[in-house]
Amino acid sequence: xxxxxxAAECDVANEVICAPADVKTLFEAHGVWFSIGSFxxxxxxxxxxxxxxxxxxxxxxxxxxxxxxxxxxxxxxxSLMELVRDxxxxxxxxxxxxxxxxxxxxxxxxxxxxxxxxITPLINFPITSRMxxxxxxxxxTWFIFVIVGFRTNGFGYLMAIAWPKSVPLALRWLxxxxxxxxxxxxxPLTLAVRLFANLVAGHLMLVLLLGSGVIFVxxxxxxxxKAGIGxxxxxFGLLIFAFELVxxxxxxxxxxxxxxxxxxxxxxxxx
Amino acid sequence: xxxxxxxxxxxxxxxxxxxxxxxxGIGIGIVAGNAITxxxxxxxxxxxxxxxxxxxxxxxxxxxxxxxxxxxxx
Numbered sequence: 001x002x003x004x005x006x007a008a009e010c011d012v013a014n015e016v017i018c019a020p021a022d023v024k025t026l027f028e029a030h031g032v033w034f035s036i037g038s039f040x041x042x043x044x045x046x047x048x049x050x051x052x053x054x055x056x057x058x059x060x061x062x063x064x065x066x067x068x069x070x071x072x073x074x075x076x077x078x079s080l081m082e083l084v085r086d087x088x089x090x091x092x093x094x095x096x097x098x099x100x101x102x103x104x105x106x107x108x109x110x111x112x113x114x115x116x117x118x119i120t121p122l123i124n125f126p127i128t129s130r131m132x133x134x135x136x137x138x139x140x141t142w143f144i145f146v147i148v149g150f151r152t153n154g155f156g157y158l159m160a161i162a163w164p165k166s167v168p169l170a171l172r173w174l175x176x177x178x179x180x181x182x183x184x185x186x187x188p189l190t191l192a193v194r195l196f197a198n199l200v201a202g203h204l205m206l207v208l209l210l211g212s213g214v215i216f217v218x219x220x221x222x223x224x225x226k227a228g229i230g231x232x233x234x235x236f237g238l239l240i241f242a243f244e245l246v247x248x249x250x251x252x253x254x255x256x257x258x259x260x261x262x263x264x265x266x267x268x269x270x271x
Numbered sequence: 272x273x274x275x276x277x278x279x280x281x282x283x284x285x286x287x288x289x290x291x292x293x294x295x296g297i298g299i300g301i302v303a304g305n306a307i308t309x310x311x312x313x314x315x316x317x318x319x320x321x322x323x324x325x326x327x328x329x330x331x332x333x334x335x336x337x338x339x340x341x342x343x344x345x
Contacts, residue, residue, distance in 0.1 A: 197336035
């Protein structure tokens with residue numbers, strides 16, 4: 001009978017082993033804090049504002065009053081600036097990429113701080129796992145590369161994408177069609193979904209592994225010695241915790257790199 | 272016979288994701304393998320090759336992640 005204890009009806013006295021209603025409760029578990037009209041302010045909204053202020057703080061305190069010999073914090077922000085400006089903007093876009101460094105830096109730091117929230121001890125919730133943030137970053141990147149494309153190439157931008165001269169004439173219409181759909185629809189979609197799905201998967205795994213580890217150990221009263229399996233789940237959860245650190249930094253780097261690649265493709269559409 | 276395929280909806284979605292993960296798995300292996308070969312042949316280009324490898328991995332991994340998200344939608 002004790003095998004069915006987790007599938008049985010939930011009694012309120014033993015709430016530690018109640019199954020969540022559905023997946024959504026793992027992502028919006030805390031209620032609405034207050035409402036302004038029809039806009040609900042939840043813990044997620046507060047964390048998004050917190051991430052924005054942390055990014056502003058990093059950039060402001062790291063880049064003002066440059067000493068001749070920089071302090072450790074200034075040196076690390078400078079090396080971050082070098083990564084985005086030289087490694088991403090200049091290497092991918094070329095010399096005129098410096099114009100886009102403010103945007104790329106903002107995206108990189110916001111996504112990095114947002115992803116890092118998944119592994120900071122008291123927060124444990126990545127704000128980029130709510131589709132609003134990746135979707136908005138992707139929409140802004142889309143507007144930037146479309147507007148840049150039309151501004152530098154005029155109407156020839158659409159023709160350079162839909163009628164690629166480097167393809168044999170018989171296939172030009174097909175490749176052009178694929179390129180049109182890919183550049184204007186698939187790219188922003190995958191840019192958002194890549195970040196979103198990575199973070200959702202990470203958060204879900206951490207919640208399930210670490211949470212079920214705690215639940216198993218906490219229900220040692222009902223199931224006795226079998227609660228030891230909770231320790232295994234918790235240990236595996238700690239391994240995934242370390243992996244999520246790599247995923248957080250990697251996804252921030254990749255979204256910035258891909259934004260730069262799309263902008264470069266708009267500036268020089270015929271490769 | 273009163274079958275009800277609605278019960279299997281979650282299992283079919285899970286199988287769909289499993290099938291969708293095969294292609295990107297092979298693709299990422301090919302990208303990373305070729306990147307390692309390139310870095311071994313010409314060590315001074317390792318930085319550029321590494322950056323391009325991440326780019327290729329991001330493109331192929333997006334398809335696997337679209338499958339993962341569709342599992343939750345279905």
